[in-house]
Amino acid sequence: xxxxxxxxxxxxxxxxxxxxxxxxxxxxxxxxxxxxxxxxxxxxxxxxxxxxxxxxxxxxxxxxxxxxxxxxxxxxxxxxxxxxxxxxxxxxxxxxxxxxxxxxxxxxxxxxxxxxxxxxxxxxxxx
Amino acid sequence: xxxxxxxxxxxxxxxxxxxxxxxxxxxxxxxxxxxxxxxxxxxxxxxxxxxxxxxxxxxxxxxxxxxxxxxxxxxxxxxxxxxxxxxxxxxxxxxxxxxxxxxxxxxxxxxxxxxxxxxxxxxxxxx
Amino acid sequence: xxxxxxxxxxxxxxxxxxxxxxxxxxxxxxxxxxxxxxxxxxxxxxxxxxxxxxxxxxxxxxxxxxxxxxxxxxxxxxxxxxxxxxxxxxxxxxxxxxxxxxxxxxxxxxxxxxxxxxxxxxxxxxxxxxxxxxxxxxxxxxxxxxxxxxxxxxxxxxxxxxxxxxxxxxxxxxxxxxxxxxxxxxxxxxxxxxxxxxxxxxxxxxxxxxxxxxxxxxxxxxxxxxxxxxxxxxxxxxxxxxxxxxxxxxxxxxxxxxxxxxxxxxxxxxxxxxxxxxx
Amino acid sequence: xxxxxxxxxxxxxxxxxxxxxxxxxxxxxxxxxxxxxxxxxxxxxxxxxxxxxxxxxxxxxxxxxxxxxxxxxxxxxxxxxxxxxxxxxxxxxxxxxxxxxxxxxxxxxxxxxxxxxxxxxxxxxxxxxxxxxxxxxxxxxxxxxxxxxxxxxxxxxxxxxxxxxxxxxxxxxxxxxxxxxxxxxxxxxxxxxxxxxxxxxxxxxxxxxxxxxxxxxxxxxxxxxxxxxxxxxxxxxxxxxxxxxxxxxxxxxxxxxxxxxxxxxxxxxxxxxxxxxxx
Ligand SMILES: [Fe+3]
Ligand SMILES: [Fe+3]
Numbered sequence: 001x002x003x004x005x006x007x008x009x010x011x012x013x014x015x016x017x018x019x020x021x022x023x024x025x026x027x028x029x030x031x032x033x034x035x036x037x038x039x040x041x042x043x044x045x046x047x048x049x050x051x052x053x054x055x056x057x058x059x060x061x062x063x064x065x066x067x068x069x070x071x072x073x074x075x076x077x078x079x080x081x082x083x084x085x086x087x088x089x090x091x092x093x094x095x096x097x098x099x100x101x102x103x104x105x106x107x108x109x110x111x112x113x114x115x116x117x118x119x120x121x122x123x124x125x126x127x
Numbered sequence: 128x129x130x131x132x133x134x135x136x137x138x139x140x141x142x143x144x145x146x147x148x149x150x151x152x153x154x155x156x157x158x159x160x161x162x163x164x165x166x167x168x169x170x171x172x173x174x175x176x177x178x179x180x181x182x183x184x185x186x187x188x189x190x191x192x193x194x195x196x197x198x199x200x201x202x203x204x205x206x207x208x209x210x211x212x213x214x215x216x217x218x219x220x221x222x223x224x225x226x227x228x229x230x231x232x233x234x235x236x237x238x239x240x241x242x243x244x245x246x247x248x249x250x251x252x253x254x
Numbered sequence: 255x256x257x258x259x260x261x262x263x264x265x266x267x268x269x270x271x272x273x274x275x276x277x278x279x280x281x282x283x284x285x286x287x288x289x290x291x292x293x294x295x296x297x298x299x300x301x302x303x304x305x306x307x308x309x310x311x312x313x314x315x316x317x318x319x320x321x322x323x324x325x326x327x328x329x330x331x332x333x334x335x336x337x338x339x340x341x342x343x344x345x346x347x348x349x350x351x352x353x354x355x356x357x358x359x360x361x362x363x364x365x366x367x368x369x370x371x372x373x374x375x376x377x378x379x380x381x382x383x384x385x386x387x388x389x390x391x392x393x394x395x396x397x398x399x400x401x402x403x404x405x406x407x408x409x410x411x412x413x414x415x416x417x418x419x420x421x422x423x424x425x426x427x428x429x430x431x432x433x434x435x436x437x438x439x440x441x442x443x444x445x446x447x448x449x450x451x452x453x454x455x456x457x458x459x460x461x462x463x464x465x466x467x468x469x470x471x472x473x474x475x476x477x478x479x480x481x482x483x484x485x486x487x488x489x490x491x492x493x494x495x496x497x498x499x500x501x502x503x504x505x506x507x508x509x510x511x512x513x514x515x516x517x518x519x520x521x522x523x524x525x526x527x528x529x530x531x532x533x
Numbered sequence: 534x535x536x537x538x539x540x541x542x543x544x545x546x547x548x549x550x551x552x553x554x555x556x557x558x559x560x561x562x563x564x565x566x567x568x569x570x571x572x573x574x575x576x577x578x579x580x581x582x583x584x585x586x587x588x589x590x591x592x593x594x595x596x597x598x599x600x601x602x603x604x605x606x607x608x609x610x611x612x613x614x615x616x617x618x619x620x621x622x623x624x625x626x627x628x629x630x631x632x633x634x635x636x637x638x639x640x641x642x643x644x645x646x647x648x649x650x651x652x653x654x655x656x657x658x659x660x661x662x663x664x665x666x667x668x669x670x671x672x673x674x675x676x677x678x679x680x681x682x683x684x685x686x687x688x689x690x691x692x693x694x695x696x697x698x699x700x701x702x703x704x705x706x707x708x709x710x711x712x713x714x715x716x717x718x719x720x721x722x723x724x725x726x727x728x729x730x731x732x733x734x735x736x737x738x739x740x741x742x743x744x745x746x747x748x749x750x751x752x753x754x755x756x757x758x759x760x761x762x763x764x765x766x767x768x769x770x771x772x773x774x775x776x777x778x779x780x781x782x783x784x785x786x787x788x789x790x791x792x793x794x795x796x797x798x799x800x801x802x803x804x805x806x807x808x809x810x811x812x
Binding site: 004005008009010011012013014015016019023026027029030032033068071076077078079081082085086091092094095098099100106109110111113114115116117120121122 | 269283313314315318319320337338339340407408409410446448449450451452453454455456457458459461481482485486487490491518519521522524
């Protein structure tokens with residue numbers, strides 16, 4: 001299989017490898033759809049996280065709300081964003097944290113037409 | 128869609144129409160996979176069956192262990208057979224009850240090579 | 255017989271739904287977007303179908319990584335709005351059309367599309383936001399809906415070409431349904447956006463506008479866009495546009511553009527809307 | 534690279550599993566059937582693959598009418614035996630091969646097969662009985678297994694032709710896997726049987742033997758058997774034989790018959806077994 005999508009900068013394509021690496025991390029996130037689970041997680045995050053057999057790195061990334069780290073460790077944005085919903089943090093704030101901007105800067109970038117594809121297409125071609 | 132399989136005698140093809148008619152009946156059967164549900168059903172069949180919005184005919188067919196009736200009302204054999212497992216009744220016994228034979232007669236028919244396809248192909252052609 | 259008369263392509267950004275639900279559509283940020291939606295609402299009101307086949311994706315709401323379906327048809331009578339962490343959207347429940355849905359499932363599977371069939375599922379913003387965009391805030395949706403849920407989250411998504419072929423097969427299947435039904439089809443998601451990574455916030459208006467153009471001018475080009483091109487040019491979530499190709503495939507060879515609208519941004523997304531009619 | 538070398542077709546009747554589990558294989562009723570299985574066990578012992586792709590169907594054990602997948606690949610590390618109402622079968626758990634399974638999922642979806650992907654599921658007699666038939670009662674199964682679960686319960690099942698094409702695509706996908714793996718493929722279910730209705734107990738040995746013959750002599754005839762013919766001639770549950778065509782398609786144009794066995798009855802079923810090698 002041609003994995004040339006690894007050439008796209010700043011992009012974590014959720015393929016089989018990522019799915020396998022992040023399965024329990026993502027399923028933890030998915031569990032937050034249920035109110036009782038959100039309560040349990042709020043009440044005692046440590047005990048709650050113990051239910052999911054994650055690596056120490058994954059667990060730390062969740063605890064630190066390290067949004068990029070979660071992606072790098074197999075997280076999928078639709079799943080990890082459930083933690084942002086839990087935290088009442090917006091998609092713009094998360095977008096900013098992943099790209100080293102404040103929420104307001106990120107929001108303003110979007111109003112200005114978004115991040116340009118120019119220069120963001122390819123690591124190898126640098127375009 | 129060509130529904131010419133209705134021409135096959137003594138055969139209930141589980142198509143979309145049957146699926147819709149029998150959904151709750153079959154999902155009741157499926158629930159018997161779980162031991163706690165089997166206990167609840169054994170304990171008070173009436174209360175347990177109330178959980179599933181079935182027609183009066185479907186409910187009666189279940190209560191009567193009317194295996195043909197269940198199929199005619201949308202049951203699927205892989206689901207309704209879960210009731211037979213619950214009752215500790217064999218597939219041969221159920222096969223016999225659907226075709227007006229004793230379990231022993233049915234078993235003997237199988238040992239003799241099974242029910243012949245000759246004469247059992249088509250209602251319209253009578254072959 | 256039943257007929258597919260119109261196709262609607264539209265983004266399904268959750269924030270658009272939230273803006274409608276919380277009466278923000280006339281705020282400065284949202285007004286230009288919603289002004290552009292009004293003609294679409296008028297079109298749908300004048301041309302209300304009996305049933306809409308709504309092609310969308312579930313965003314880890316009804317389904318999860320436990321079981322990922324490539325193409326899934328909802329055959330239920332009723333689909334409740336999903337709770338996406340804020341409580342279910344306060345919109346009407348979605349009435350299905352099980353007879354046509356089962357007819358589609360049967361036709362498509364015999365036609366070599368490997369559909370999954372769902373008897374029970376909630377529907378998330380992917381399905382309800384397009385209804386809000388095109389129908390406003392009625393007490394009940396004005397038509398029945400057959401959800402067609404596509405995997406766009408897990409790589410590999412079905413190819414654009416496969417999606418287009420599915421659309422063509424849907425057209426054939428609808429036309430073999432005996433009842434006289436007026437059917438519309440929605441392709442939803444996109445347009446360019448990326449929610450994740452250091453490249454989050456990517457928008458490619460040129461890509462989006464060319465996509466809108468070629469839904470009538472050069473369908474062949476669109477059908478041959480590969481996953482790499484979507485990912486690179488339209489952002490990792492821009493690949494949702496493959497769902498518009500199911501809609502386009504279901505309109506037959508020729509289609510006429512009736513209306514279009516494009517606005518950046520809706521939250522993190524290039525928001526597009528197009529109305530097409532089968533020629 | 535990986536290669537598919539052998540294909541095994543076999544019935545997967547639950548009573549066969551029960552006879553093994555309860556040491557009844559030497560009883561009069563069962564002995565002729567199990568005597569015929571011995572050469573297959575010897576073959577598998579001499580030619581143990583690294584991985585087997587096991588095509589089977591779930592019998593309302595792991596899945597239900599809530600969500601029906603046409604073709605589903607199991608990508609997990611491990612699949613526990615299902616509880617089918619008697620407690621789980623006391624057989625070893627099934628180790629998966631996630632790398633090859635994901636490779637298959639990706640290749641097949643890009644090749645326009647609309648696969649579902651499952652990360653967690655128990656496996657029922659449909660999968661474990663063929664393992665028992667061909668491997669006996671080991672402490673652990675001698676190879677890894679990729680479950681490929683096919684809908685054969687809900688009409689319409691995928692067509693025999695579609696199944697055969699899926700097999701062909703599987704062959705191609707396996708051959709593009711870089712690791713050197715010896716892969717076998719099982720097609721299971723059938724042969725003629727009908728569990729339901731007044732026609733319960735139907736067996737058609739002529740149909741079954743012709744099917745076994747034509748897996749080498751006239752594959753084209755088998756590929757073109759339609760659903761009506763299966764239902765009418767081989768009983769409503771005989772349609773499971775479409776799963777053998779996935780196995781056959783995965784062996785390439787020519788295949789050689791190594792061994793076969795046919796016996797009536799195993800419970801309500803005409804029990805067949807065949808070993809084929811890719812030419
Ligand atoms: Fe989406
Ligand atoms: Fe079976």
